[in-house]
Amino acid sequence: MSGALIQAEQLGRWYGQVVGLSDLSLEIERGVSGLVGPNGAGKSTFLKLVAGEIRASRGSIRVLGYEPFANAELFRRAGFCPQQEALYEDMTGLEVVRFLLRLHGFSAGEATRRAHEALDRVGLTDARTRRVGGYSKGMRQRTKIAQALAHGPELIVADEPFNGLDPVGRAEMTALLAELGREGVSVLVSTHVLHEVEALTRQMVLLHRGRLLAQGSVGEVRQLLSRRPRRVEVRARAPRRLARALIELDFVSSVQIAEQEGRVSIETTDLERFFGELTPIAAQARAGVTSLESHDASLEAVFDYLVP
Amino acid sequence: MIPSTHEELYRPFKGELRPARWRFLPLYRAQMAVATKRKLPLLILFFGPAMTGIIVSFMVYMRFSLEETGAAGPISGAGLAAQWAAQLLEVHNLIIYSMKVVRFFALLAMAWYGAGLICEDRRAGAHLLYFARPITRADYLIAHFLTAFTFGCCAVLAPGLLICLVAVFNSPGFIFLTEKWDVIVATIGYSLLFVVVLSALILAVSALSKRKSYALASVFAVFMGTIALGGALSALMRKRDFWMVSLASHFERVADWWLGASRSMHRWDPWWSLGVLLGLTGIALAIVAWRVRRMEVVA
Numbered sequence: 001m002s003g004a005l006i007q008a009e010q011l012g013r014w015y016g017q018v019v020g021l022s023d024l025s026l027e028i029e030r031g032v033s034g035l036v037g038p039n040g041a042g043k044s045t046f047l048k049l050v051a052g053e054i055r056a057s058r059g060s061i062r063v064l065g066y067e068p069f070a071n072a073e074l075f076r077r078a079g080f081c082p083q084q085e086a087l088y089e090d091m092t093g094l095e096v097v098r099f100l101l102r103l104h105g106f107s108a109g110e111a112t113r114r115a116h117e118a119l120d121r122v123g124l125t126d127a128r129t130r131r132v133g134g135y136s137k138g139m140r141q142r143t144k145i146a147q148a149l150a151h152g153p154e155l156i157v158a159d160e161p162f163n164g165l166d167p168v169g170r171a172e173m174t175a176l177l178a179e180l181g182r183e184g185v186s187v188l189v190s191t192h193v194l195h196e197v198e199a200l201t202r203q204m205v206l207l208h209r210g211r212l213l214a215q216g217s218v219g220e221v222r223q224l225l226s227r228r229p230r231r232v233e234v235r236a237r238a239p240r241r242l243a244r245a246l247i248e249l250d251f252v253s254s255v256q257i258a259e260q261e262g263r264v265s266i267e268t269t270d271l272e273r274f275f276g277e278l279t280p281i282a283a284q285a286r287a288g289v290t291s292l293e294s295h296d297a298s299l300e301a302v303f304d305y306l307v308p
Numbered sequence: 309m310i311p312s313t314h315e316e317l318y319r320p321f322k323g324e325l326r327p328a329r330w331r332f333l334p335l336y337r338a339q340m341a342v343a344t345k346r347k348l349p350l351l352i353l354f355f356g357p358a359m360t361g362i363i364v365s366f367m368v369y370m371r372f373s374l375e376e377t378g379a380a381g382p383i384s385g386a387g388l389a390a391q392w393a394a395q396l397l398e399v400h401n402l403i404i405y406s407m408k409v410v411r412f413f414a415l416l417a418m419a420w421y422g423a424g425l426i427c428e429d430r431r432a433g434a435h436l437l438y439f440a441r442p443i444t445r446a447d448y449l450i451a452h453f454l455t456a457f458t459f460g461c462c463a464v465l466a467p468g469l470l471i472c473l474v475a476v477f478n479s480p481g482f483i484f485l486t487e488k489w490d491v492i493v494a495t496i497g498y499s500l501l502f503v504v505v506l507s508a509l510i511l512a513v514s515a516l517s518k519r520k521s522y523a524l525a526s527v528f529a530v531f532m533g534t535i536a537l538g539g540a541l542s543a544l545m546r547k548r549d550f551w552m553v554s555l556a557s558h559f560e561r562v563a564d565w566w567l568g569a570s571r572s573m574h575r576w577d578p579w580w581s582l583g584v585l586l587g588l589t590g591i592a593l594a595i596v597a598w599r600v601r602r603m604e605v606v607a
Binding site for chain 1: 331334335342346436441
């Protein structure tokens with residue numbers, strides 16, 4: 001199917017005096033996308049608007065071509081995993097997913113079958129008949145993901161699905177969401193843990209204080225910041241010799257040496273040219289380069305630059 | 309999250325889902341399933357109504373049985389009619405008595421099961437899961453109302469109906485049905501009124517509270533507080549009409565009116581009580597609807 005997954009125009013949402021989202025215009029394509037921003041950026045508000053949970057105070061939003069608020073057609077084609085606990089403690093994981101499927105209109109038999117499949121999918125095969133009250137945080141997150149994907153939606157909207165997960169759980173959640181993306185499901189994930197969304201997708205939307213700060217791939221967003229110097233860290237056996245050679249380049253704006261650690265931090269205004277020149281310069285200076293790292297390409301760095 | 313069974317493929321749903329006619333039913337069923345998971349509260353809260361129903365039913369049964377066996381010699385037609393009239397009156401009084409007794413248990417049961425329905429959903433964010441599915445705010449409200457209503461019916465209507473059924477089947481020639489059918493209708497009507505009013509009030513309190521414990525305390529505060537206030541004002545002002553501020557007094561007045569109690573403590577026009585109760589129900593339901601709609605604001 002063609003067309004944007006989500007289209008928002010001058011979207012605004014406020015809660016009394018508090019502005020949740022302001023004048024947001026964007027298009028999100030199909031595939032896996034990350035919604036990134038600090039706490040209070042408006043991520044959850046945007047996701048609730050996408051999931052049809054709340055109405056826009058101003059502007060418009062279309063998801064899969066539908067007006068999302070209270071739209072039964074969209075609800076059949078989209079799954080929502082909220083940030084909140086949301087699950088009944090006294091029910092088993094299987095009962096939760098099954099009864100939520102029944103709300104979609106599936107027959108009892110089909111709901112049970114799909115609930116089993118979804119719980120298998122998220123790795124809760126053995127725990128499905130245990131009470132949710134006895135689940136760990138990670139298991140609850142998985143149950144919420146299971147209920148979001150159980151009815152076979154085209155779009156899964158997950159609000160902070162990595163919250164409360166241990167590193168292994170985070171890696172598994174990332175793998176699951178990435179796999180869903182590979183299978184053709186569009187996934188929109190919000191997080192403030194940047195490296196996780198970076199591991200999941202290069203497509204991101206950056207929100208801050210209810211406004212769109214940037215959108216695109218991490219590289220594209222970084223490209224927008226061409227006037228800002230980019231930082232590269234090089235480890236070398238002879239860092240001082242390397243620094244002396246690099247400072248001669250007109251596109252290197254600063255060089256910092258940590259001699260004990262054998263590290264040179266360079267700021268350059270042209271990353272591409274810098275990488276092109278580095279190898280011959282390092283060879284000529286016999287610097288003995290052992291590692292090279294450009295933190296600037298990471299989402300964290302983009303975020304640091306963009307968010308005041 | 310990559311389990312050993314992970315060979316299945318994601319299957320996007322391609323079929324047509326027929327919109328269910330009663331979309332609140334799965335939610336209602338789930339609420340009932342959750343509420344009845346723990347058996348101890350069920351046992352404690354419904355022991356009273358169950359025992360009241362059983363004991364009063366036994367008394368009704370005994371009343372008719374003893375009169376049948378106690379009739380030693382031949383009785384004239386007028387004597388038999390007088391005996392039956394006395395029996396029916398006693399059974400009628402037993403029903404009035406039982407209705408007054410089970411009210412307290414019903415309040416306990418309905419408050420326990422109803423107080424957390426909306427506030428706990430909101431606290432946990434469970435409504436976010438519901439409203440991302442094809443159910444409306446009205447479905448949500450109906451499902452929750454029915455949950456409180458069901459527990460109320462189990463506590464009030466079920467014992468009342470049991471007693472009436474025992475009276476019908478044990479009365480000679482089903483005269484309880486033919487002569488006192490109005491008591492059966494009044495019992496059902498009063499039970500339903502009681503349960504509907506309380507369900508609406510408890511849901512309203514739940515919708516306005518943050519936690520179940522606060523909602524529980526508030527329900528009892530409303531019920532008991534108005535009794536205390538009514539009693540105090542009535543004693544201070546030496547006027548019984550001040551009992552009108554008490555919610556329980558209005559229920560009692562309607563019970564006396566509909567069930568035909570021979571002596572009533574309250575003298576005011578019973579239509580006032582009915583109006584107050586129905587008005588409160590309307591206000592309570594409006595509050596619930598407003599709060600359910602506001603869930604999206606505070607979501």
